[in-house]
Each structure stands twice: as structure tokens, then as C-alpha cells.
Amino acid sequence: MSGFGDIVGGNGRDSRPFFNSRWVEAPVDFEELDPSVLPRGFRAGAVHCGLKDDGGTDLGLLVCDEPEVASSVLLTRNAAAAAPIRVCRDHLKQGSVRAAIVNSGNANAATGEQGLADALAMRDAAGIALGLDTETVAVAETGVIGVPMEMDRVLSAIDGLAEGLGECGGIEFSEAIMTTDKWPKRCTLKSGGVTISAQAKGAGMIEPDFATMLCFVQTDAIVSRPEEALRRAVDASFERITVDGQMSTNDTVVLQASATSGLDLPDGLLDAVLLQLALEIVADGEGATRVGRIEVTGAADGEEAELVARQIANSPLVKTALLGRDPNWGRIAQAAGAALAGSDIGELGPDVISADELAGEQREAELGLKLDRGEGRAHVYFSDLTHEYIVINAEYTT
Amino acid sequence: MSGFGDIVGGNGRDSRPFFNSRWVEAPVDFEELDPSVLPRGFRAGAVHCGLKDDGGTDLGLLVCDEPEVASSVLLTRNAAAAAPIRVCRDHLKQGSVRAAIVNSGNANAATGEQGLADALAMRDAAGIALGLDTETVAVAETGVIGVPMEMDRVLSAIDGLAEGLGECGGIEFSEAIMTTDKWPKRCTLKSGGVTISAQAKGAGMIEPDFATMLCFVQTDAIVSRPEEALRRAVDASFERITVDGQMSTNDTVVLQASATSGLDLPDGLLDAVLLQLALEIVADGEGATRVGRIEVTGAADGEEAELVARQIANSPLVKTALLGRDPNWGRIAQAAGAALAGSDIGELGPDVISADELAGEQREAELGLKLDRGEGRAHVYFSDLTHEYIVINAEYTT
Numbered sequence: 001m002s003g004f005g006d007i008v009g010g011n012g013r014d015s016r017p018f019f020n021s022r023w024v025e026a027p028v029d030f031e032e033l034d035p036s037v038l039p040r041g042f043r044a045g046a047v048h049c050g051l052k053d054d055g056g057t058d059l060g061l062l063v064c065d066e067p068e069v070a071s072s073v074l075l076t077r078n079a080a081a082a083a084p085i086r087v088c089r090d091h092l093k094q095g096s097v098r099a100a101i102v103n104s105g106n107a108n109a110a111t112g113e114q115g116l117a118d119a120l121a122m123r124d125a126a127g128i129a130l131g132l133d134t135e136t137v138a139v140a141e142t143g144v145i146g147v148p149m150e151m152d153r154v155l156s157a158i159d160g161l162a163e164g165l166g167e168c169g170g171i172e173f174s175e176a177i178m179t180t181d182k183w184p185k186r187c188t189l190k191s192g193g194v195t196i197s198a199q200a201k202g203a204g205m206i207e208p209d210f211a212t213m214l215c216f217v218q219t220d221a222i223v224s225r226p227e228e229a230l231r232r233a234v235d236a237s238f239e240r241i242t243v244d245g246q247m248s249t250n251d252t253v254v255l256q257a258s259a260t261s262g263l264d265l266p267d268g269l270l271d272a273v274l275l276q277l278a279l280e281i282v283a284d285g286e287g288a289t290r291v292g293r294i295e296v297t298g299a300a301d302g303e304e305a306e307l308v309a310r311q312i313a314n315s316p317l318v319k320t321a322l323l324g325r326d327p328n329w330g331r332i333a334q335a336a337g338a339a340l341a342g343s344d345i346g347e348l349g350p351d352v353i354s355a356d357e358l359a360g361e362q363r364e365a366e367l368g369l370k371l372d373r374g375e376g377r378a379h380v381y382f383s384d385l386t387h388e389y390i391v392i393n394a395e396y397t398t
Numbered sequence: 399m400s401g402f403g404d405i406v407g408g409n410g411r412d413s414r415p416f417f418n419s420r421w422v423e424a425p426v427d428f429e430e431l432d433p434s435v436l437p438r439g440f441r442a443g444a445v446h447c448g449l450k451d452d453g454g455t456d457l458g459l460l461v462c463d464e465p466e467v468a469s470s471v472l473l474t475r476n477a478a479a480a481a482p483i484r485v486c487r488d489h490l491k492q493g494s495v496r497a498a499i500v501n502s503g504n505a506n507a508a509t510g511e512q513g514l515a516d517a518l519a520m521r522d523a524a525g526i527a528l529g530l531d532t533e534t535v536a537v538a539e540t541g542v543i544g545v546p547m548e549m550d551r552v553l554s555a556i557d558g559l560a561e562g563l564g565e566c567g568g569i570e571f572s573e574a575i576m577t578t579d580k581w582p583k584r585c586t587l588k589s590g591g592v593t594i595s596a597q598a599k600g601a602g603m604i605e606p607d608f609a610t611m612l613c614f615v616q617t618d619a620i621v622s623r624p625e626e627a628l629r630r631a632v633d634a635s636f637e638r639i640t641v642d643g644q645m646s647t648n649d650t651v652v653l654q655a656s657a658t659s660g661l662d663l664p665d666g667l668l669d670a671v672l673l674q675l676a677l678e679i680v681a682d683g684e685g686a687t688r689v690g691r692i693e694v695t696g697a698a699d700g701e702e703a704e705l706v707a708r709q710i711a712n713s714p715l716v717k718t719a720l721l722g723r724d725p726n727w728g729r730i731a732q733a734a735g736a737a738l739a740g741s742d743i744g745e746l747g748p749d750v751i752s753a754d755e756l757a758g759e760q761r762e763a764e765l766g767l768k769l770d771r772g773e774g775r776a777h778v779y780f781s782d783l784t785h786e787y788i789v790i791n792a793e794y795t796t
Contacts, residue, residue, distance in 0.1 A: 080735025
């Protein structure tokens with residue numbers, strides 16, 4: 001539709017290796033399994049309850065059967081957060097999450113008190129069907145906003161869903177959480193004797209779900225500090241991507257570790273998985289055809305470096321240059337100057353800006369900016385801005 | 399080209415009245431003159447020196463013949479500011495600006511030491527040709543960046559240009575400063591016994607000049623505090639607009655008052671002129687078909703209100719909703735929530751968001767958001783995001 005060529009890569013197009021980005025350091029030794037396989041102790045499944053018009057699965061459930069699960073949850077910081085975020089924030093034992101119930105089709109955002117009651121009811125029904133403390137059940141939702149939940153459909157489907165969970169439910173679950181994603185984002189990997197699986201969604205805003213990003217990670221490894229491990233991996237992955245600079249009302253990441261393997265999670269494995277998934281989300285950004293990575297070095301400090309990198313990554317001028325294969329270093333200079341408005345960094349020229357790969361044929365373009373203000377550095381991944389973005393976002397009416 | 403209909407309004411399409419926006423309070427009593435007419439004491443003119451390939455005028459000169467001119471200059475805060483900005487910042491008597499020399503075609507940005515020398519040489523040549531202290535001559539440039547100036551063309555044209563200045567040079571000057579503007583932005587008004595004229599350009603980025611905004615204002619009124627008057631008018635006009643959230647390396651506004659009328663500038667006249675010109679620039683934003691105004695009230699303070707208003711105005715989701723005539727209040731809620739990330743403003747719904755005019759037929763859409771955090775308020779004007787923006791910015795290669 002964009003007329004600018006197709007995305008070449010894409011995880012979940014299961015014929016490709018999961019690790020397919022130049023920017024992800026894959027584990028030294030690993031085996032890629034069928035993404036339906038879940039680590040020992042986990043089951044998942046999905047049904048069509050009726051939120052999606054196209055008959056696709058729209059309600060997913062994931063459970064860890066081990067009572068002593070170690071977990072961590074990260075939630076959007078959007079100040080107008082949706083009902084499921086409020087439920088997870090206020091009523092979830094985030095260190096002991098046994099299960100997650102997820103719908104796609106309705107974000108249950110901007111739905112007021114009724115929305116909050118609905119998110120709680122969905123969670124409670126899942127908890128009861130699984131025989132779990134309801135405060136150990138996470139709830140996540142993605143889809144249209146400002147539309148009341150069709151709760152009868154959701155609630156009447158949960159018992160059947162809970163009965164049908166299977167140890168090979170990874171693919172089913174990954175597909176049930178998709179909205180406008182063009183491909184599922186998922187993997188199951190074996191490395192260092194442990195298994196890790198993950199399912200993510202992002203990208204689409206058609207209805208308009210604000211590119212809600214959801215990600216669920218399961219492992220049979222021992223993760224002794226799940227909060228710390230998840231925070232670090234997310235800081236280097238989902239926190240470093242931008243499609244259009246917008247922050248969703250519903251973003252959620254859940255990590256669950258069952259420890260059934262008796263082995264520690266290998267260093268870097270979680271980080272590599274989340275970074276690859278984050279890059280899939282950028283690559284599947286609305287209408288995206290290419291992904292850029294801008295690295296800013298020599299800033300006064302890390303915070304300043306990040307400010308500059310984000311200004312560049314979110315600049316529609318840089319994004320259209322990435323689309324148009326225009327090695328336009330001037331647009332990077334301008335964005336950097338705007339980020340640091342009020343100070344004086346001199347004129348920035350091609351001696352300190354790497355923009356050649358904007359013009360390259362590769363799907364992933366590496367860009368750089370060297371400032372001369374200190375030791376701060378930061379990088380951000382971003383998509384190009386295309387006609388399809390406008391088609392998707394302008395030619396839809398609530 | 400956009401397929402979404404033409405801009406209906408537009409100053410400088412001289413058949414329309416200058417004041418044509420619902421958001422501008424025109425003076426109670428005024429007469430609109432031919433925009434070629436300049437206030438007493440001013441002369442202007444333009445030539446084609448060879449920077450523009452299409453043969454259009456690309457070098458303009460404006461002078462106040464009264465030695466006791468009162469003036470003020472505002473310059474971009476972009477940290478990577480262009481050579482002419484540096485010259486005006488460091489070497490201009492900003493309170494006594496007699497003349498302005500302007501080229502369109504080359505922004506003289508990211509051109510290093512040579513660029514700085516060129517901007518000084520251009521200024522010096524104009525000052526000498528006019529017999530003025532060179533530190534009373536402003537220099538402004540707009541066009542491609544990172545390309546050395548063809549100074550021989552500029553310098554060899556200046557003497558002839560200076561000789562040909564006329565009291566009716568307003569139209570000529572306004573056209574010489576245009577780059578990708580679709581229409582000139584200018585006016586000459588008589589009100590309360592004084593005359594004020596102004597010429598502005600903005601909008602285009604094709605080459606890529608980063609939507610550089612230039613504006614020159616002349617009046618024969620007494621302006622006793624020109625800095626204060628200009629700052630106030632710019633704060634309410636050029637500082638309140640956004641096309642794509644980018645800040646130019648070259649933005650310049652110059653106000654000159656000759657006092658030859660012996661009368662004070664009527665209250666609000668400068669503000670009305672600059673606001674109308676600012677709205678013309680938004681309406682002529684790259685590919686723009688509609689203009690929105692978002693007013694945020696009830697923020698904790700003015701700064702917070704502005705932060706929220708800008709996040710909404712720069713949201714590509716809101717911009718595409720303006721294009722698509724989608725009364726999508728959820729996108730306003732999401733942007734507001736993102737602006738205030740980390741705090742909790744509850745879910746925002748249609749009870750506090752006015753988004754109906756997104757769907758209207760009018761060219762100017764008024765939007766609102768009422769927060770419940772204090773007395774802070776702010777508003778921002780913005781354009782929609784269209785296919786033509788992408789065509790303009792992606793399908794051009796340096």
C-alpha cells in the first residue's frame with residue numbers, strides 16, 4: 001500500500017531465525033524451538049470470544065502451574081492509564097504473578113468506573129477458573145478505546161478457555177494478543193539448559209489502540225531478582241524504541257520464572273530476547289519499511305544524550321529521510337540543535353554525523369552523532385514515516 | 399497532490415482580506431492597503447542573483463531611512479544555529495536595526511567558518527551600499543543547508559539592489575524571501591493614524607530549510623519598548639504554532655519602528671498582525687489542509703498546560719485525525735497522558751475533551767481539554783499531517 005516496498009525481515013514469520021537483527025547479540029549457544037512450546041510448568045491457550053469482528057482469537061490465558069513463581073511486571077507510565085493498568089498497579093501481587101488474562105479488541109481505556117469493574121471481573125473470572133488467588137492474576141487489554149467492554153462475551157468464554165490450556169499454547173496465545181500486527185512476535189529458545197518463551201504485540205493503531213505494546217515472558221530458569229532483570233532488559237529494548245513518539249495507555253510487560261529447571265537464567269538471554277522483540281515491534285510499526293538506530297555520543301551526560309537521540313528518532317524529517325533513502329545529515333543536525341535549544345553546540349556537519357546508511361539498501365540503518373560536551377551516550381531505534389502511516393491513521397473513523 | 403482538498407484560505411492571495419482567521423481579533427478600526435506600500439521612512443526591493451534555479455527573486459533588502467529607528471530582533475534558540483543567526487546574535491545592534499539583507503535559496507547553515515565569513519560579507523556589502531554602520535544591518539538566510547554560499551552571485555547583486563529600493567517594495571521583498579511557500583504572507587495596514595507592514599515566510603522544507611520562519615515588520619508608529627512589544631506578540635503567535643514540532647536553525651523576526659507618524663502603535667495591532675501571519679504559516683505548512691487550535695485549561699500551571707498542548711499538537715495521531723476528520727478524543731487523551739507520564743490524571747473522556755470540530759467541515763478546528771489540576775492554561779496552533787508532507791520530505795534527495 002505504501003508503494004515503498006515490503007518489510008523484508010520479521011520474526012514470527014517462522015521460517016526466519018528469531019535473531020535476525022544486526023543490533024542483537026544472540027546467545028553464544030542456543031537452540032530455537034517451535035514457539036508453541038512453553039517452558040516446563042507453563043500452559044497457555046486462546047479462544048474467540050467475540051471482541052474481534054473477524055473471528056480471530058481475542059482472549060488469551062497463560063498460567064504457571066508452579067506455586068512459587070518469581071515474577072515482575074512493568075506498566076505504562078501514561079498518566080491517563082487504562083483500567084487493566086490500574087488493576088495491575090493497585091491490585092496485583094507483582095512478584096508472584098501466576099497467570100495473565102489478555103483480550104485483544106478492546107483496550108478498556110477511558111471507560112471510567114465501569115471499565116475498572118470490568119477489568120476486575122475479567123481478572124476474577126480467570127482466577128476463579130484456575131483456582132488461583134485473584135491477586136496473582138494479571139490483566140491486559142488492547143484494542144479500541146472509549147468503548148464499553150462486552151463483558152458477557154468475555155466472561156462466558158473464560159471457563160472454557162481455562163479448561164483448554166496446553167503446554168504447547170505459545171503460538172495460540174501469541175496470536176490472540178495481536179491487533180493490527182502484521183506478524184506475530186514470539187519465540188521459544190533453549191540455552192544453557194533452560195527454556196525461555198515470549199509473546200509480544202505492538203505496532204498497530206488502527207482502532208486506535210495507540211500501538212499498545214504487550215509482552216509476556218516465561219522461563220523455567222531461576223531468576224532471583226526478577227524486577228532487576230526485567231527492568232534492565234526493558235530499559236535496553238522496549239524503552240529504546242519509538243514508532244511515532246507516542247506512549248500507550250495500556251503497555252504491559254510480564255516476566256514469570258518457574259525455576260523448574262533448577263538452573264539460573266544465562267546472562268544476556270532475557271536482554272537478547274526482549275531486544276529482538278522490541279525491534280520486531282518497530283519493524284512492524286504502522287506502515288514502517290525500515291528501522292533506524294541513532295547513537296548519540298559525547299553528550300554532557302546520559303540524560304542529555306537520550307534527549308537528543310529521541311528528538312532525532314522522533315523527527316518526522318529524519319523519519320521521512322529514512323524512507324526516502326536520503327543521507328540528509330542536516331536533518332539530524334537540526335533535530336539535535338532543537339533538542340538542546342538555548343545552548344550553543346556550534347554548527348554540526350558531516351564530520352560528526354553519520355548519515356550514510358540512510359541512503360543504503362539495508363533494512364536496518366545505523367546513524368550516529370558525536371557531540372563534544374562530555375561522556376554521555378544513548379541510542380534509540382525508530383521506524384520510518386510512510387504514506388501507510390497516514391492511511392492507517394487518517395482514513396479510519398471511530 | 400494530497401487528494402484531501404485544497405486550502406481555502408490564505409493571506410497574500412490578495413483577493414482575500416488579510417484577517418481571515420477565527421482566532422485573530424482584528425483591530426476595531428483599520429484599513430487594508432496594497433501590501434506593496436511601506437510605512438513612511440522605509441524602502442525595500444529584490445533581485446534575482448542566482449541562488450534560486452527557477453529565476454525567482456532570491457535577494458531582498460529592506461531599509462529604514464530614519465536614523466533613529468527603534469527595533470528588536472528575535473532569533474532561533476536552536477543550539478546548532480546557522481551563520482546569519484550567529485552574526486545577528488553577536489554582531490548586530492539589535493535595538494537600532496536600520497536594514498535587513500535576506501537571501502532565499504541557501505540557509506548558510508552547517509557551513510562552518512566560511513559560512514560565518516560569508517554572512518558577514520553579505521551584511522557588510524549591504525551596509526556599505528546603503529552607507530550604514532554595518533552593525534545596524536541584520537542578515538537572514540533560508541534555503542538548503544550544508545551547501546557553501548555562491549557569494550560572487552550575492553555580492554555582485556547587492557549594489558544594484560540597494561540602488562533600486564522603493565517605497566512600494568513590500569510585495570517584491572515578500573516574494574524574494576519565499577522558498578517553498580505556496581503563497582506570500584504579507585500585509586500593509588493603517589490603523590489609528592499609523593501604518594504597519596509585514597512580510598513573512600515559512601512552511602516549506604523541500605530543500606530542506608526546516609520550515610525556517612522569517613518575519614519583518616515595519617511601522618511609522620512610536621514603539622517605545624520594541625523588545626517588550628515584539629516578545630509579547632511573538633509569544634502569542636510564532637511561539638504558539640507547530641507544523642511538525644521542528645525548530646529551525648534560521649528563524650528570525652525583526653521589528654523596526656521609525657516613529658515618523660508621531661503616534662503610538664495602537665494596542666493589539668502588532669499582536670493581531672503577527673498572529674495572522676503565524677496562522678498563515680501553519681496553514682501553508684507542508685501539505686497542510688487544515689489548522690487546529692488546542693486549548694488546555696486546568697493544568698497545574700502554565701508550563702504544564704503548554705507541555706500538554708504541545709504534546710497534543712505534535713501528536714501524529716491527532717494530526718492525522720484532523721486530516722481524516724475523525725472526532726477521535728481518545729487520541730487527545732492519550733497524548734495528554736503521555737505528556738504527564740508518571741503522574742495520574744485518571745482516564746480522560748469526552749466530558750473533558752472537545753474534539754467534535756475535528757470532524758467538521760471548517761478549515762480551522764477548535765479543540766479543548768479541561769484538566770482538573772489547577773489554573774494553568776495554554777494553547778497551540780497546528781497543521782494536519784498529510785500524504786503531501788511525506789511526498790515533500792521523503793521524495794527529495796540531497
